[in-house]
Amino acid sequence: MSKNVKSVVFSGVQPSGNLHLGNYLGAIKNFVDLQKKMKCIYCIADLHAITISQDPKELKKNILDTTAGFIACGLDFKKSIIFNQSSVSGHAELAWIFNCVSRIGWMNRMTQFKEKAGANKENANVGLYVYPNLMAADILLYKATHVPVGDDQKQHLELTRDIAQKFNNDFNAENFFPLPEPLIQEKLSRVMSLRDGKKKMSKSEESDYSRIDLKDDAETIKKKIKKAKTDSSPIPEKIEDLKNRPEAQNLLNIYSFVTNSTVEKTLKEMKGKDFSKFKDHLSDALVSVICPIGKKIKELESDTANLKKILKEGSEKASTIAKNNLKEIKEILGFIQS
Numbered sequence: 100m101s102k103n104v105k106s107v108v109f110s111g112v113q114p115s116g117n118l119h120l121g122n123y124l125g126a127i128k129n130f131v132d133l134q135k136k137m138k139c140i141y142c143i144a145d146l147h148a149i150t151i152s153q154d155p156k157e158l159k160k161n162i163l164d165t166t167a168g169f170i171a172c173g174l175d176f177k178k179s180i181i182f183n184q185s186s187v188s189g190h191a192e193l194a195w196i197f198n199c200v201s202r203i204g205w206m207n208r209m210t211q212f213k214e215k216a217g218a219n220k221e222n223a224n225v226g227l228y229v230y231p232n233l234m235a236a237d238i239l240l241y242k243a244t245h246v247p248v249g250d251d252q253k254q255h256l257e258l259t260r261d262i263a264q265k266f267n268n269d270f271n272a273e274n275f276f277p278l279p280e281p282l283i284q285e286k287l288s289r290v291m292s293l294r295d296g297k298k299k300m301s302k303s304e305e306s307d308y309s310r311i312d313l314k315d316d317a318e319t320i321k322k323k324i325k326k327a328k329t330d331s332s333p334i335p336e337k338i339e340d341l342k343n344r345p346e347a348q349n350l351l352n353i354y355s356f357v358t359n360s361t362v363e364k365t366l367k368e369m370k371g372k373d374f375s376k377f378k379d380h381l382s383d384a385l386v387s388v389i390c391p392i393g394k395k396i397k398e399l400e401s402d403t404a405n406l407k408k409i410l411k412e413g414s415e416k417a418s419t420i421a422k423n424n425l426k427e428i429k430e431i432l433g434f435i436q437s
C-alpha cells in the first residue's frame with residue numbers, strides 16, 4: 100500500500116438474524132479494537148440480506164437488533180460511522196458499475212454462491228450471484244484500505260482486489276482504488292458450529308443448539324455448551340493430537356480465545372480432564388463475556404427511536420463520503436453529471 104493512502108476500515112454484517120459468538124469473536128471484536136487506530140465505517144448490510152427471502156417486518160427488526168448488537172459489543176457511533184447500507188444509494192450504483200467490470204468467470208469461482216444456491220442454481224436469484232460485486236462496491240465506495248472479516252469472507256476480499264485493480268487499469272486511473280487488505284483474526288478466524296465441528300457457526304443454521312447467540316442468558320449458554328458435540332476421549336496434552344477431533348479443537352479454541360490464552364496453555368492446564376469438566380470452565384468463561392453484551396443489547400433494543408437516530412446520523416456521514424467518491428468514479432467513467 101503506498102504511503103500517502105489514508106487508512107480507512109470498512110466492514111459489514113448482514114441483518115439476517117441474531118448476532119452470534121462467531122460474528123463477535125471472528126469479526127466484531129476486531130471492529131471494536133480497530134476504532135482506536137483508524138477511521139472506521141461499519142454497515143448493516145441490508146441490501147445483502149435480501150439475497151435470501153426476508154419477511155419485511157422481521158428485516159426491520161433485525162436491522163435495529165444488529166445496530167444494538169454493534170453498540171453493545173463496543174462500537175462507538177460518535178467515533179465510527181454506523182449505518183444501514185440501503186440508506187446510502189451509492190452502494191447500489193457502484194455495484195452496477197462493478198457488474199460491468201467484474202467477469203462471469205470470477206463469479207463462477209465463488210464458493211459461497213455454490214453453497215447458498217445449493218443444487219438448484221437455475222432458480223437462485225441473480226442478486227445472490229452478483230453479491231460479491233455489491234460487497235466490493237461497499238468497500239471501494241469509501242476507498243477502504245482494511246477490511247476486518249471472518250475467514251469465510253476471504254475469497255470475496257480477493258475478488259474486491261481484482262475488481263479494484265481491473266478498474267484502475269481499464270480506466271487508466273492508477274492507484275484510484277486502493278487494494279484493500281483483509282484483517283482476519285489469527286487466533287480464531289472461524290468459530291465452528293457446536294453440532295458439527297466441520298461447519299462454521301452461522302445465523303442460517305437451523306438448530307439453535309449449533310450456536311451461542313449474543314442475547315442468550317447464562318442458563319441457555321450452559322445448556323448449549325453441555326449439549327455441544329464432543330468425542331469420548333479426554334483432553335490431550337499436545338496440539339497435534341487434536342487433528343482429527345474438530346469439535347474438541349473448536350471448544351478449546353473458543354475457550355483459549357475468550358480467556359486471552361493460547362491453545363498450548365489451555366492444554367497444559369486441562370490435559371487428562373474429560374470434556375464434561377472442561378465444559379463447566381468454558382460455560383463460565385462465555386457467560387462472563389457474553390451476558391453483559393446480551394444485557395446491553397436488550398436495553399438498547401427497547402429504544403428503537405434512539406437506534407433509528409444513530410443509523411440516520413451514520414447514514415448522513417456515510418453519504419457525504421460516498422457522494423464525493425462516486426462523483427470522481429463517474430468522472431473517470433465519462434458520465435455527464437449535472
Ligand code: ADP
Binds near residue numbers: 121287
Ligand atoms: P452469518 O454467516 O452468521 O450470517 P455474516 O455473514 O453476517 O454471518 O457475517 C458477519 C461477519 O462475521 C463476517 O465478517 C463473517 O466472516 C463473520 N463470521 C460469521 N460467522 C463466523 C464464524 N463462525 N466464525 C468467524 N467469523 C464469522
Ligand code: TRP
Binds near residue numbers: 109252
Ligand atoms: N458479505 C459479508 C458476510 O456475509 C457481509 C458484508 C457485506 C461485508 N458487505 C461487506 C463484509 C463489506 C465486509 C465488507 O459476512
